[in-house]
Amino acid sequence: MIRLAVAIALGRLAGWVSKALGRGATAVPGLVAEKIHPAASSCLAATLPEGVVLVTGTNGKTTTTRMLVTILEHSGKRVVTNRSGSNLGRGILTAMIAASRQGRLLGDLGVFEVDEAAVRSVAPALHPRIVVVTNLARDQLDRYGELDTTAGHVARAVGVSEAGVLNCDDPLVASLGGHPGAVHWYGAVGAIRDSLPSDPALHGGGSAPAVIEPDALVEESHPDGDGQQIQVRIDGEVLSTRLHVPGAYNAYNAAAALLAAARLGVRPEDAAAAIATMPPAFGRGQVVEMDGRRVKVLLVKNPAGLNQAIRLLVAEAEPHQVLLAINDQHADGRDVSWLWDAAVEELAHSPHRFGASGQRAHDMALRFKYAGVDCWLEQDAKAALSRLVHDAAPGETVYLVPTYTAMLTFLELLLPGIPREEAWS
Numbered sequence: 364m365i366r367l368a369v370a371i372a373l374g375r376l377a378g379w380v381s382k383a384l385g386r387g388a389t390a391v392p393g394l395v396a397e398k399i400h401p402a403a404s405s406c407l408a409a410t411l412p413e414g415v416v417l418v419t420g421t422n423g424k425t426t427t428t429r430m431l432v433t434i435l436e437h438s439g440k441r442v443v444t445n446r447s448g449s450n451l452g453r454g455i456l457t458a459m460i461a462a463s464r465q466g467r468l469l470g471d472l473g474v475f476e477v478d479e480a481a482v483r484s485v486a487p488a489l490h491p492r493i494v495v496v497t498n499l500a501r502d503q504l505d506r507y508g509e510l511d512t513t514a515g516h517v518a519r520a521v522g523v524s525e526a527g528v529l530n531c532d533d534p535l536v537a538s539l540g541g542h543p544g545a546v547h548w549y550g551a552v553g554a555i556r557d558s559l560p561s562d563p564a565l566h567g568g569g570s571a572p573a574v575i576e577p578d579a580l581v582e583e584s585h586p587d588g589d590g591q592q593i594q595v596r597i598d599g600e601v602l603s604t605r606l607h608v609p610g611a612y613n614a615y616n617a618a619a620a621l622l623a624a625a626r627l628g629v630r631p632e633d634a635a636a637a638i639a640t641m642p643p644a645f646g647r648g649q650v651v652e653m654d655g656r657r658v659k660v661l662l663v664k665n666p667a668g669l670n671q672a673i674r675l676l677v678a679e680a681e682p683h684q685v686l687l688a689i690n691d692q693h694a695d696g697r698d699v700s701w702l703w704d705a706a707v708e709e710l711a712h713s714p715h716r717f718g719a720s721g722q723r724a725h726d727m728a729l730r731f732k733y734a735g736v737d738c739w740l741e742q743d744a745k746a747a748l749s750r751l752v753h754d755a756a757p758g759e760t761v762y763l764v765p766t767y768t769a770m771l772t773f774l775e776l777l778l779p780g781i782p783r784e785e786a787w788s
Contacts, residue, residue, distance in 0.1 A: 367407075367466050370400035374460045389449035393456030404456040405488040407463055411443065413472035415489045416623060417524075419482045419517055420497030420536070422668045423616045424450065426608060426647050427497055428476040430620035430638050435474065437637035438629045443470035448644070450476045452485050472627075477520075479513050480506070486520035494524040495623050497616065499535040500667035501704075503696030510535065518542070528623045530615065531577050532556045547626055549618040551581035555611050558674070579622035584614035586678065589650055589659070593617055595635075597625055602635040608648040612671050646770045651777045653748075655757040658777060661764045663687075664695070666704035672764050673709050682714035686751040688721035688744065688765040688773065695766040699723045707734040715762075716754070720747035721769045744772045 374396030378388040396403045408415050418428045425448055432444050445458040455475045462468050472492075477485050479499070486494060499514055507513050514535045521527040526545035530536040540546045550556065582601070583594035591606045593614040602621070606613055617638055624634040643649040646662035663669040676685060691697050707730055710717070717738040719727035724742045731738040741747040748763070755761045765773055774781075 364466055366400050367403055370396040370403050371460050371463055371466070373399060374457070378457070378460075388457070389447040390451065390453045390457055392460045393453035393458075396456055396460060397453055402488070404452065404459060404485075405490075406466075407456075407459045407468050408473060408489045410467040411470060411473050413440070413627075414492040415473040415475065416493045416495065416627070417475055417477045417482060417486060417489065417491045417520065418495040418497070418619075419477045419479050419520065420495075420530075421479060421500040421502045421513075421665060422671070423497040423612060423619075424476045425644050426613060427495060427616040427619050428474055429644055430617060430641055431495070431623055432474050433641040434620060434624040434629055434634040434637045435472070435627065437640070438624075438633060440472060441470040443468050443473040445475050448476065450478045451481045452488075455485060455489075480516055482520040483516035486523050491520070491524045493526050493528055493623055493626060494521045495528040495619050496521065496530060496536045496539060497619060498530055498533045498667070500665055501701070502665035502667075503698070504701075505698045506693070506696050514538070526626065528619055528626065530619065532559075532615075547579075547622055548577035549579035549581075549615070549622045550577040551584070551611075551615060551618070555581055555584050555614065558611055559615075559671070579618045579625075581611075581614045581618050584611045589648065595621055597621055597631045600631055602631055604635040604639045606638065607641060608643045610648070610671060610675055613648070645774055645778070646765070650760070653752050653777060656752045656755050657758075657760040658748075658752065659760055659762050660770065660773070660777075661762060662767065662770050663764055664767060666701045669702075669705040669707075669764075673706055676715060676762065677709050677713055679713070679715070682716065683759070684718070684751050684755045684761040685715045686718040686720055686747055686761070686763050687727050688747065688763065688769040689719070689723040689727045690721045690766045690769040690772075691723050692768040695768050699726050702726060702730045705730075707731065707736065711735040718747060718751060720744060721766065744769070745776055748773060748776050 374392035377395040378392035381388045381391045418424050432442050435442050443462040445455050501510050518539050521539050522542045528547045531548040531550040579597045581595050585592045594603045595618050621634050646660045651658045661672045691699050719738050719740045728740045751761050
């Protein structure tokens with residue numbers, strides 16, 4: 364107990380110092396505490412009376428986690444979560460340190476977004492009640508390795524949980540259902556399922572095994588302004604709600620959150636009402652006003668995610684200014700060859716005008732060229748954002764499509780002085 368107290372105290376001190384130096388503090392406290400007490404996160408998680416839920420997968424982790432946290436908080440639960448999006452073990456421990464007092468977490472349960480590679484070590488330490496898996500696609504191969512390796516990490520996490528909430532429409536996620544714990548499935552009707560890009564569609568592979576009547580089924584999903592109108596059938600009960608985030612892929616995220624909440628004892632109708640109140644996190648369909656224009660930010664990290672953004676853009680009949688900003692820092696993945704796997708050609712017949720920015724702006728511009736899409740190029744983020752915005756008329760919506768670290772740069776430009784934790788929440 365004394366060692367844990369020392370680890371928490373020094374972790375907090377490290378966080379204060381980091382902030383004082385103008386640096387982030389979303390992982391430093393956890394990093395320091397972990398050095399002093401390697402089992403600190405396990406000890407703290409054990410103090411949560413209703414246990415831990417982990418959310419992992421390639422795309423949709425942040426939004427699904429926020430949806431589930433919103434539902435649970437509306438039901439009266441005190442939830443410990445990593446709102447900053449720092450989703451490695453040290454980031455989760457940082458969130459726990461912030462929510463602890465006298466060696467205990469001040470909450471009823473924990474809901475944590477977890478990196479799909481880190482989940483192999485996080486899950487055995489936290490003994491989750493539920494592991495929610497959104498989807499599995501090739502992502503940052505230089506960091507994660509081949510997709511089968513990532514699937515193995517996630518399978519280990521699901522295997523140590525009491526239950527898995529799994530996407531039955533994703534072949535690799537569906538293959539995780541063979542573990543001894545309970546399995547709860549979610550999916551969508553064929554018309555919605557077929558509209559989504561999938562990793563097998565990009566690279567070839569098997570189709571999803573037949574799973575009859577998932578516990579949560581997305582029956583309808585339609586664009587509704589900046590959001591999405593959806594209908595989900597959960598355990599036979601039909602629910603309709605509106606999401607403040609766009610895209611059919613967010614209907615899947617909502618189904619996952621609603622199903623997990625139902626298995627945690629929240630009435631589905633209460634969950635659906637709660638989820639309709641949730642604003643998007645920065646970069647996940649959020650709209651930021653700048654000089655009288657509306658900047659809609661769509662984070663992309665891999666070909667499957669970029670294809671989802673492309674589908675949204677192609678569905679827009681009115682012309683818009685669009686900027687793709689590609690970085691190749693460690694958190695993005697150094698290898699940007701994934702740009703060639705995305706269906707950029709689908710943009711060639713859209714009415715939009717495109718720009719390329721970021722550290723790998725030239726790679727993006729080259730990809731546009733071979734897709735038959737004209738674009739302008741500006742590597743400097745501030746200059747690129749200014750051109751994106753001011754090439755549009757006042758009141759118009761423009762689209763900013765950045766990779767992760769590029770998104771952080773634009774966050775500072777669009778919301779100056781606002782910490783990441785605040786922007787995320």
